[in-house]
Amino acid sequence: MHDLVVRRGTVVDGTGREAFEADVAVDGGTITAVGEVAARGRREIDARNLLVAPGWVDVHTHYDGQVTWDPLLSPSSWHGVTTLVMGNCGVGFAPVRRGQEAFLIELMEGVEDIPGTALHEGIEWQWESFPEYLDVLAAKKRVLDVAAQVPHCAIRAYVLGDRAHDVEVSDAEISEMSRLTVEALRAGAIGFTTSRTILHRSRHGLVPGTSSTPAELLGIGRALGEAGHGVFEMVSDLQGQEPDLAWMKEFASTTGRPITFAIAQTFVQPTAWRDTLALVDGLYEKGLQIVPQVACRPTGMLYGLQSSFHPFILYPTYRDELATLPLAERVARMRNPEVRARILAEELDTQDPIVRLLLTNWSQMFPFGDPPDYEPPAERSIAALASQTGRRPEEIAYDRMLENGGRHFIFAPLANYLDYDFDVLREMMLHPRTVLGLSDGGAHCGLICDASMPTFLLTHWARDRKRGERIPLEQAVRLQTQNTARVYGLTDRGAIEPGKKADLNVIDFDALRLHTPEMVFDLPAGGRRLVQHVDGYRATVVAGEVTFEGGEPTGALPGALVRAR
Numbered sequence: 001m002h003d004l005v006v007r008r009g010t011v012v013d014g015t016g017r018e019a020f021e022a023d024v025a026v027d028g029g030t031i032t033a034v035g036e037v038a039a040r041g042r043r044e045i046d047a048r049n050l051l052v053a054p055g056w057v058d059v060h061t062h063y064d065g066q067v068t069w070d071p072l073l074s075p076s077s078w079h080g081v082t083t084l085v086m087g088n089c090g091v092g093f094a095p096v097r098r099g100q101e102a103f104l105i106e107l108m109e110g111v112e113d114i115p116g117t118a119l120h121e122g123i124e125w126q127w128e129s130f131p132e133y134l135d136v137l138a139a140k141k142r143v144l145d146v147a148a149q150v151p152h153c154a155i156r157a158y159v160l161g162d163r164a165h166d167v168e169v170s171d172a173e174i175s176e177m178s179r180l181t182v183e184a185l186r187a188g189a190i191g192f193t194t195s196r197t198i199l200h201r202s203r204h205g206l207v208p209g210t211s212s213t214p215a216e217l218l219g220i221g222r223a224l225g226e227a228g229h230g231v232f233e234m235v236s237d238l239q240g241q242e243p244d245l246a247w248m249k250e251f252a253s254t255t256g257r258p259i260t261f262a263i264a265q266t267f268v269q270p271t272a273w274r275d276t277l278a279l280v281d282g283l284y285e286k287g288l289q290i291v292p293q294v295a296c297r298p299t300g301m302l303y304g305l306q307s308s309f310h311p312f313i314l315y316p317t318y319r320d321e322l323a324t325l326p327l328a329e330r331v332a333r334m335r336n337p338e339v340r341a342r343i344l345a346e347e348l349d350t351q352d353p354i355v356r357l358l359l360t361n362w363s364q365m366f367p368f369g370d371p372p373d374y375e376p377p378a379e380r381s382i383a384a385l386a387s388q389t390g391r392r393p394e395e396i397a398y399d400r401m402l403e404n405g406g407r408h409f410i411f412a413p414l415a416n417y418l419d420y421d422f423d424v425l426r427e428m429m430l431h432p433r434t435v436l437g438l439s440d441g442g443a444h445c446g447l448i449c450d451a452s453m454p455t456f457l458l459t460h461w462a463r464d465r466k467r468g469e470r471i472p473l474e475q476a477v478r479l480q481t482q483n484t485a486r487v488y489g490l491t492d493r494g495a496i497e498p499g500k501k502a503d504l505n506v507i508d509f510d511a512l513r514l515h516t517p518e519m520v521f522d523l524p525a526g527g528r529r530l531v532q533h534v535d536g537y538r539a540t541v542v543a544g545e546v547t548f549e550g551g552e553p554t555g556a557l558p559g560a561l562v563r564a565r
């Protein structure tokens, strides 16, 4: 008798091996047999005509606050994620000194667009040190496994206090930051993270550590070597050029630890991602592990009347008279022909060049339907629709956003879509040195909802894509199971093999379907967040227990804190 047998499914085992029909037996939270299983299970799942895959391992999320109050960790858990890594991009909530809580919240709110009011109300600060934070996480029950990284911003605030933003720091301060990092890693942190991008700002400016010197980064980096584990993650503007390269090489060669950072095809440097991949290939030959993180679709800004950003948000009439009205009232006012004419006669009231570009880049904005099309052709852009119909793009955007009671979104890919198809993404995803990341689960609540990327990898890349080559299902599954798990040393999971952790997804592949995203107001203090529902996950299993069945949580909370050792 086994604890659980998933019977006669089509197993896509996460290793890239061709799909095969088999039973999967589970005992004590571990896979014990894959093949023909004669003995019955105390619990059986009939998986005929269904896929059986490992649970998804999502390495780029920002659930650091939500993890303390929400055992369900949606929307990632709805999408088959069974392990998530948080604490990315240098922001997080430990270590923290009394009185610094608000500062850390402001950084998170500024960078990741997670409502500060929700974080203030949701988080009970029961820790000071990073090990204490891990102990608090370990004591709480949840639906999936979480792993935490130690964020540079918090370390800097802890050591430097009011000088957290200073570039110059003393050797003694670097030693102290390094000591705290070793302490966090020894307690089980799975990595150290920082920000090197001019895009990540809070109301205090660039986040602490953005301009840190190589001496500081290497000083802290050596902690990873000392602890003998951990990934160095950063969000970086590095796209094939040099400024960070010297210390990265030194870090990778002296510590042997991997560095990972996101790359994308950007407006500014549309081919630099290719240079970065070539560079990384060269370093790999020399034994240095530099692992670019890539997405499986463009980072999707969703402009709508409920979003934190949309084309009219800085039009004077909208900003001054309408912005704070309840949605229904706002929609009614905006439908009024006189108001409509007045707004459309105005202009964006800002000189910020980035904001102006993002809010008027009509050739990179697309009305978003249901089901949502994440790979729309150029002729469906708002610019194209405008020239096809002889209207102004502003009119089209205005009228579309009012549809569906003001809930219609305009899809504005932030990167990776200059060619109007996903061939660039495909090349990045299949490059042997990259890892899939960037769902940003738990973050960008008012603008982006990419926590569904794990599902999209199957629906779009392995099944529906028509505008270019697809990715074989076996390979797609490996990208977000064995591959993601390995980068973080999580070799106990990510494949369906005897001895591995029993984290599984049982999927009706033909029925797997993403709904269009929607804004809900269910964070603490009524905070808003975008979520996206899905059909087709028949069951999700974590440590041998069924956590979701037919899309509904079962109430089982077998998730644990993963401590790196």
Ligand SMILES: [Zn+2]
Binding pocket: 060, 062, 088, 089, 235, 440
């Ligand atoms: Zn991030």
